[in-house]
Amino acid sequence: MNSDTTTTSIGLPRRIDSVFRALRMGRHLCRDDGEDYYDVHREEERYATAFKALGYNMVHHAQGFYYFTGQSTLHSKRLRAATLFMLILFQELEDNKLNEPERSWERTLLNRQFKVSQLPHFSTAHRRMLMHAVGITRENLETKLLRFLTQLGVIELSGGVMHFRPPVYRFVDLFLQYADDEQWQRRQDLAQEAETVEGAAGLDDGDGETEPLDEDDA
């Protein structure tokens, strides 16, 4: 059966093939993605229904982007590395916001440009140590992590300069969720206790922190 004929006969949205391919690869579609985004925006319900039937849930975020949740969720070192990357960058923005004219970083988050060579992730021994623990060094930052974030549609990278796209708000939401977690301290204490017990029994969960990034995706 010809796939184009099938698409037409059951009335699927016009750009479903490229949208599906992108979303399934972890892409977050926003305005910057042009026609793919606008077509989803115009026919959101039809797209959502079609994807639902395929076992994917298409989420429309309030900041104006779409992404998939569902099966084959990424649980990897790369996600850890991406989260750590954002944590350090946001910490830096918060620490320095009062030296900037706007005195606020979130309002200008999408307008900022960062030179990759001047990112703060390797500026102190502590930060370097954290980044190395997830397998990211100054040398492989761009190939291993920034390209991955570009693939997800969280950043745009061009000529050694990166800027955020609206999907960066998934990380803002995540950190707000941590801040609002009333059980955080209790869970941290429990994790601490468990670690102490495991340490005393000489156990190791085998979750070595310096595993290479390429081996553990999806």
Place this chain on the structure above:
Amino acid sequence: MQRSPSEFVQFVGRHYHLLAEMCLEHAGFRSDDEIAAFIRSHVDVETNPARLITEMKRLGVLTQITEDWAPPPFLERFIRQLNERHALATPAVVRAWVETLQGLAVDLDRMLDSFATGAHDVDEEAAISLLRDIGDAIQVVGTTISDNIERIGEEVAEYRATEDAPRMRSRLRRLVDLYDNYLMPIMGVLDTSGSFRAVTQQISTQCARLTRSDEPASAPLAHEGNRLRRQVVWLRRTVLRQADEANAELAPLCIAAARESAVARGVNRALEAIRQQQWELLNLTDALPVVLDQDFGLAGDDAVAAFMQDAFSLRDEPPPRLVPGEPDEMSVPPTAYALQDLLNAEEQLDDLLEWVMEQSEARPDTCVNLLHRLLDLESERVTVGDECREYEFEALVVEAGTWIWSRRNE
């Protein structure tokens, strides 16, 4: 060494903010380095801490008590009391004044009732005195709120002018505190449904009764009532405007600061967990789900199963056809300003909400929002009616008090 009181006072005046921080924090210092660190975190970078420390010790602004250097107790007391004198009136104080007003309004009600029942033994002097007490109380509430709002405006201006990061941070904390603990509660008192609005409305209506021909009061009493009513309307409008302006200035700053500080708290928590190698606390798989299907098939097994289940449930008949026809027109509700223009054609409306419903034919929330905006825009022309009635919308009955609009109220 002889110390000069006037030099002492001049020094305190010049360095008031630094000394106030020292006294309010009960700071004690073991060495000059500790004093210098404190000074650096509270004053401009150009200030020379060493020279300041020498001056403070020479003048007795810092004295050695046991081993520590600290401001003398009398200076601490002085600054604390001075601070209390110039502190913002708390929302509790404002509420207490509003309660006083409510009590006075009850007295006024009683007095009006005795007029209505034709009792001629009303003490006119006592009645005028009551009206003046109400005027004074309203003046105090208005001035207190205005002072607070003016101070908040000054603090915002100072924050915007500050260039030194540590001072900016402490000023920003102060602004957030002002917003949460002063401005927001006061906005609650001033809100359309708040107690200030209600009591001033009540007093305004009572004063209007004093001047009505069917409940005659003496000329001096009617004159006093008229004066009080104008004062109430003017003050309420002024205070509301000031509060709105302060809110417009402070809210964006504070909301952004509060949100960013929450994000920073989450960031710090997560980084601390990572530092302790407690990645599981971050629960990334559930909290940040990212789909990444690298091996392209049509769908996963679950998806195929779900799809097949749906497919088997389909009936062997074509879907229903849509009925051709012109699309419905969407009615756009009028704006509050448009309604305000329409009011110019009216003399009096005994039920403002009913009139709004006639004009807009919209849903209840739209109508009530429009009414709310009109009450703000036309605050000097509206009064509360006596009755409470039911307003019928398509799928909802709203019970509400009536509002009367009259051009004569102007």
